[in-house]
Amino acid sequence: MQRITILGATGSIGVSTLDVLARHPEKYQVYALSAHTKVEQLAEQCLRFRPARAVVGSADAAARLAGLLRGHGLRTEVEYGEQALCAIAASDGTDTVMAAIVGAAGLAPTLAAARAGKKILLANKEALVMSGQLFMDTVRDHHAILLPIDSEHNAVFQSLPHSYARDPGAAGVAKIVLTASGGPFLHRAVDTLDAVTPDQACAHPNWVMGRKISVDSATMMNKGLEVIEAHWLFGAPAAQIEVVIHPQSVIHSMVSYVDGSVIAELGNPDMRTPIANALAFPERIASGVAQLDLTTIGALHFTKPDFARFPCLALAYQALEAGGTAPALLNAANEVAVQAFLDARIGFRDIDRVIARVMNENDHGAATSIAAVMAEDGRARAAAARIVADLAG
Ligand code: NAD
């Protein structure tokens, strides 16, 4: 029996994870679930999966959750706050941690899971983008197992040999090709992008996701973060990580080898496939995803990304090349700008303007410790907030 903690159980990835787990009750048992504010949804999940522990974001939310659970005679222990998230990630009671909190808030508990040597199913790309080398070192030093949930990285993982040890040269890898749908604005006139609404930006053509990652997909910052994520997961330099626009999202990513072979993973765009793959690895389990029928799809298309249309993609490559805490600055500025856009305080194109200004106006340092990374994160958030306030007038 594999015992699982889900950080971010009420989100899009969390819900898909529970859907896969529910199909295999003989294999998986839920140890703990977390949510930030969605107390009612978490209570329903607790009633169904009966975890030993549940964590929410505040004392008030914890009191409400405890009340709801008590009414049903459930003995789930209810806690709140970052320390409690770290505790359910590192506990002896769990084997596997699904890291599915969105944004920098997921860093501390995901690191706690790494320090405790857990099997980590990583959806929370922001944590890895921020802490890069430090995170990978922690995984190595504590013998944690890191399996990618991001569909592109899971596809690359499946397309590499099992023995792959973060060394493209040794494995004959020429390049990693990340596919990108291009999001909802792939063909929209660039000069009309300032007028798009949050709901338009969140209407992704292929994937149903949380609002932050949906906006990231529309700006293609999501792909930029994924380039940085691929660098850390697979040990490839930026020059060996290519992005290709593939609007159908059927090829989830591929690996090109020096002999000219290309190995790809294909499937219907549904996150339950990478989740099931990582949960059961190296075995295979049913995920609930329909089998791919290429004849109904007919044609697959590919184009190069337009960096003028998607400046965020270029900014992410620059941050990766700059190294140190530059990706942490990028990520923090992006989180603040995306939230300001979702709150209708700034326009869509202001997102890349805010990030570019934060990157230009703030020197980055060396990423020597998590404390240093968190300090840079805080500095970039404050700088981004000032620029947002300026733009919002
Ligand atoms: P979501 O917004 O649907 O869910 C986020 C979850 O995190 C929720 O359970 C929420 O309660 C929790 N949360 C939010 N803020 C928090 C905070 N400050 N402290 C603690 N918990 C908090 O997001 P999602 O789409 O499920 O994405 C989750 C992560 O997975 C993101 O990092 C995203 O980039 C990544 N990811 C998602 C998808 C997808 O298809 N949704 C695909 C690849 C990667």
Ligand code: MG
């Ligand atoms: Mg992805």
